[in-house]
Amino acid sequence: MNNRIAELYKQIHDAEIELNAIRSTCPHSNGHHIMYYSWRVGAMYPSRICNTCDAPLNGITDEERDKFLKEEAEKNKKYRLEHGIPEIE
Numbered sequence: 001m002n003n004r005i006a007e008l009y010k011q012i013h014d015a016e017i018e019l020n021a022i023r024s025t026c027p028h029s030n031g032h033h034i035m036y037y038s039w040r041v042g043a044m045y046p047s048r049i050c051n052t053c054d055a056p057l058n059g060i061t062d063e064e065r066d067k068f069l070k071e072e073a074e075k076n077k078k079y080r081l082e083h084g085i086p087e088i089e
Contacts, residue, residue, distance in 0.1 A: 026053035034060065034068040 030052040037047035037056045046068045048057040080087065 008089075019041045023055040026050060026051065026055065027053070028057060032057055034064050 006063045007065075030050070032050055034046055035049050036044045037049065038044045039056075046060060046065045048060050049055070050057055054086070075076040079085070
């Protein structure tokens, strides 16, 4: 393996360890927002995300999910109209 690639993988690994340490001490008490979260390729779900540490949190409600999906659909429709992209049927 190329030395630079190995170095970059090490940086990613070290950053993941530091991020997990920060998130493990976060009380998640500064509120949350709803956004798509992907935990693997091909899987995106509306999720609660901590405003402080950006970690996904459990417990999105049906109301939060429905509101988020409605807002996303409205944003997508507006974008399509502004850019002349036809609706998907």
